[in-house]
């Protein structure tokens with residue numbers, strides 16, 4: 148069945164083994180993020196076989212599928228109040244920034260008599276999750292320390308997501324400094340400073356970086372070999388997966404629509420360059436599976452013209468090889484494409500072992 152997303156597990160395994168090694172030499176605990184794999188068990192077990200000890204995902208439903216895997220599980224997205232019971236039951240550790248949520252986690256953890264680990268997220272400029280106000284950070288830590296079933300293990304931050312900020316030594320060292328202040332003020336030990344994401348690789352060798360930075364949460368590097376700004380990481384492998392879709396119509400047809408025009412399937416105005424008749428293929432893949440802007444055909448001479456919900460239209464007039472209905476077209480995929488295709492139940496997943 149198509150469309151099909153094909154993962155090359157040996158290449159991912161190689162990436163994981165290299166990353167485990169690179170992190171060990173830098174005294175970094177590697178948290179393996181499997182958002183891109185959408186919780187596919189084959190991918191999770193590949194990470195575990197490669198020596199990764201903590202698996203992380205942003206969705207608790209995915210961590211719930213991993214209960215039988217003998218590894219630590221970290222929830223990346225701030226928990227919803229409505230899911231705290233599921234969180235304490237299916238994760239060992241979570242990133243948090245709201246005292247109300249931490250209190251709710253404490254109550255849920257108390258019911259199952261578990262001491263639940265949290266990492267307090269600190270805002271360092273990416274303007275997504277994390278506490279910003281210093282007084283509020285101290286107040287929150289004070290309140291957290293009074294909770295019976297919560298263990299505050301450290302501080303965390305994130306870069307290069309919403310705000311597109313790059314990680315810097317200055318910001319991370321400020322975080323290390325904050326950790327030290329909190330430890331002294333409250334007479335506690337915070338054992339983890341958790342950094343993310345794969346963009347951290349750009350500065351992990353800077354000699355000025357505080358040694359207290361000791362955890363990296365990374366997924367994109369492990370699974371597709373990319374880091375900051377989606378640039379390939381030189382010591383890792385890329386092209387670890389691709390998409391295949393099936394041709395359902397192959398005909399020579401006009402390049403512009405014929406007759407009076409309204410709006411398209413998505414309420415948009417359409418313009419066409421009328422270049423006469425072209426050989427065009429329709430593949431069984433639609434915008435609900437993945438926006439075409441996130442796909443690049445492998446073969447020269449194939450261009451994507453556009454999409455509706457369930458169809459993608461290709462111009463194949465310049466393609467040199469023979470095509471036929473039932474034939475397969477291969478595409479390279481971006482991060483967003485992988486995310487969407489990975490979570491679509493209409494897209495088959497295949498794993499090369």
Ligand SMILES: *Cc1c(COP(=O)(O)O)cnc(C)c1O
Pocket residue numbers: 180182205223224242305343344345346364365366367368
């Ligand atoms: C997704 C995510 C990561 C991992 O990011 P990659 O770019 O895939 O390495 C790390 N931390 C948090 C909080 C995330 O949501």
